[in-house]
Amino acid sequence: MAEPIKIQTPFTEEMSRKLHVGDAVLISGTIIAARDAAHKAMTEALARGEELPVDWKDQMVYYLGPTPAKPGDPIGSCGPTTSGRMDAYTPTMLDQGIKGMIGKGSRSAAVVESMKKNGVTYFAAVGGAAALIAKSVKKYEVLAYPELGPEAVAALTVEDFPAIVVIDCEGNNLYETNQAKYRTLKGY
16 A cells, blocks of 8 residues: 655645545645534525635535543544535535545535536545544634534644545545445345
8 A cells, every 4th residue: 555645734726636536645734624514504604695704715624523622632532424414515615615525425426526626635534533533633723603512613733634535626436436346246
């Protein structure tokens, strides 16, 4: 297996276009946490003509809901949440400048088309490894919608956050190609 590719945020379209399905990466810098409630609030704000509380240009969004931090830690467990819950809002949010998304699970055809249009990469973080992932988070700061609790928009300062490219900005999709191998098995 190849060495993981080191990525430093901000994450530009040029950087996104260099990555391919199956690439392992280690992300350092700032990523923005936001889940479905925050995505809904931001999409509604845009529809009202309001500015967003975060400038999404060249940012990565991580779909997570962290657990409370233990004393001395910046965050508790922080594994990925199912990305499909954001699909209704994702094309609108990608148009705001997001260039990377981190979560788990497949995405809709509309999201993949928007990724191709906007030069966006979708990364999977390993579900079930939330405590391990938390070790890469050095700082957690709520930026907007604090009333949403763990679904608030927050900045995470990360060092060597592990992820895998599962859908690249050309639309190549690891979920589809890897599952296709097993569709020929009898009974499936």
